[in-house]
Amino acid sequence: MGQTAAADIATIGRISAVPAILQVISELTGLRFAAVARVSENTWTACAVLDRLGFGLQVGDELELISTLSDEIRQGRQSVVIDKASEDPLCRDQHTPRTCPFESYIAVPILRTDGRFFGTLCALDPDPVPLKSSTIPNTMESFARMLALQIEAEENLQRTEAEHKTTKLREQFIAVLGHDLRNPLFAISAGAEMLLRKLNDPANEQRAQHILTSARRATKLVDDVLDFARGSLGRGIPVTIEPCPDLGDALRHVIAEIQSIHPKRIIQSSIGDLSDMHCDRERVAQLLSNLLANAVVHGDPDGPVEVSAQAKEGHFVLSVKNQGLIAENALPHLFQPYSRPTGGTPQAGLGLGLYIASQIAQAHGGTLEVESTAPQGTTFTFSLPPRT
Structure with missing residues (x-):
């Protein structure tokens, strides 16, 4: 049977x-x-x-x-x-x-x-x-x-009962990620930072810095999977919409952070007056971080990366442009989880960055679009309509 x-x-x-x-x-x-x-x-x-x-x-x-x-x-x-x-x-x-x-x-x-x-x-x-x-x-x-x-x-x-059980499993999965994994990683990072402040030996300082960098990278991977679980399996990535008079400073901090990791890359930015914006400051900064890291890693290494963030009459537009070209057959799948550009070079991360960025845009009621052509390069654009 x-x-x-x-x-x-x-x-x-x-x-x-x-x-x-x-x-x-x-x-x-x-x-x-x-x-x-x-x-x-x-x-x-x-x-x-x-x-x-x-x-x-x-x-x-x-x-x-x-x-x-x-x-x-x-x-x-x-x-x-x-x-x-x-x-x-x-x-x-x-x-x-x-x-x-x-x-x-x-x-x-x-x-x-x-x-x-x-x-x-x-x-x-x-x-x-x-x-x-x-x-x-x-x-x-x-x-x-x-x-x-x-x-x-x-x-x-x-089916309804099975979905209810699945929902409970999702919540347990998110709880494990949020507590049982992130807390130990936080302790490792804090311990490495403490060692860096006390050590004077260059060799040991280098080891402590390596531990700190690895812990932060692992934390980023866990956060990505956590956001994926919320966005794809749960009720969407949560956002808190509120006045963000310092949004511009947050975006500049993201750019500076990426620049420090990739000091040889040229990153040009134009951040307008964003003092009247209403959004989730941390989530928009995370969106920019994902887009900018993607542009630096996958774009033309000899070309500049351009970041623009402007607000006009309540309409917010954030764009990240690089000189790389995305294959036409890859464009429809670009915002799907675990999507990666085709190529033989192994890449770090889980391939969730663009997916999470699209979920953040969606949670804000906005859109995230991409345009890629040979003469113009690749531009990701996050658009947020005026508040009604």
């Missing part, structure tokens, strides 16, 4: 009305065997059984489809009703009555609301019973429609 069949059996088992439906069908028709069956292209699988005949069929048992009439029902999507199989011209020579003797038989299709075939609601008995001339077929079809709705409702409930 496959995984899908087991899941369908479990779904039917969780519907409390099924035993009562089979009981009513048996008493209403006089047929002593009733079942809900899942029907695939090859097999008939019992999902629920009421057996007063001692057939021995149990939940989970399978029959080859050729040994049942369900293939005709699956293909025709119509009910099959037989009062006396031994005299029925369409049934008496078929394989089923000869291998599983019965005289009276009724089966109706269970169809999902989108038209997909699930299986059958069926009943049979070795004794003949007048079924065609009664209201029993209509009643069985009503039960089948009700059962189809119950199946889909139960499946939706299971």
Whole structure:
């Protein structure tokens, strides 16, 4: 039995009305065997059984489809009703009555609301019973429609519960990143900074500086994964929109920091009056840091990197331009997580920088776009509309 069949059996088992439906069908028709069956292209699988005949069929048992009439029902999507199989011209020579003797038989299709075939609601008995001339077929079809709705409702409930469990796992994952990883890294960084203040030996100073640099890089990687978890798996990257009169200073600090790491690169900046801006200062600085680091690492090493941040009538535009060129086939995937420029040179980081920058822009209600051409180079532009 496959995984899908087991899941369908479990779904039917969780519907409390099924035993009562089979009981009513048996008493209403006089047929002593009733079942809900899942029907695939090859097999008939019992999902629920009421057996007063001692057939021995149990939940989970399978029959080859050729040994049942369900293939005709699956293909025709119509009910099959037989009062006396031994005299029925369409049934008496078929394989089923000869291998599983019965005289009276009724089966109706269970169809999902989108038209997909699930299986059958069926009943049979070795004794003949007048079924065609009664209201029993209509009643069985009503039960089948009700059962189809119950199946889909139960499946939706299971998906909702699975999503709830997944949400709890996401929150636990974020908690592990936020506490169990970042706190030890903070302690390592603080210890390295303390050593640097006390050491006078150049060799040991170099080792302490290496520890500090590695700890800060590891912290940045953890922060990137944490933001990825919030942005892609959770409720988005959180931002606090408030007046930021010192936004310009924050952006200049980012530029100076990147410049100190890459002293040989030319970084030109034009930061306008941003004193009236409303945004999340730290997140916008993080966005610029990601864009600028990307430009320095992947842009033309001999060309300048240009940073511009301007606000006019409440409309904020931050752009980072370099002389590199992004392959056309890479552009549609550039803001996806773990996306990297193609090339043979290994790159540091997780490939989350541009994704996180795009999530920060989205959280602000803004946009992050990229344009890359051979004559103009590559420009990333973050636009934030005026506050309404």
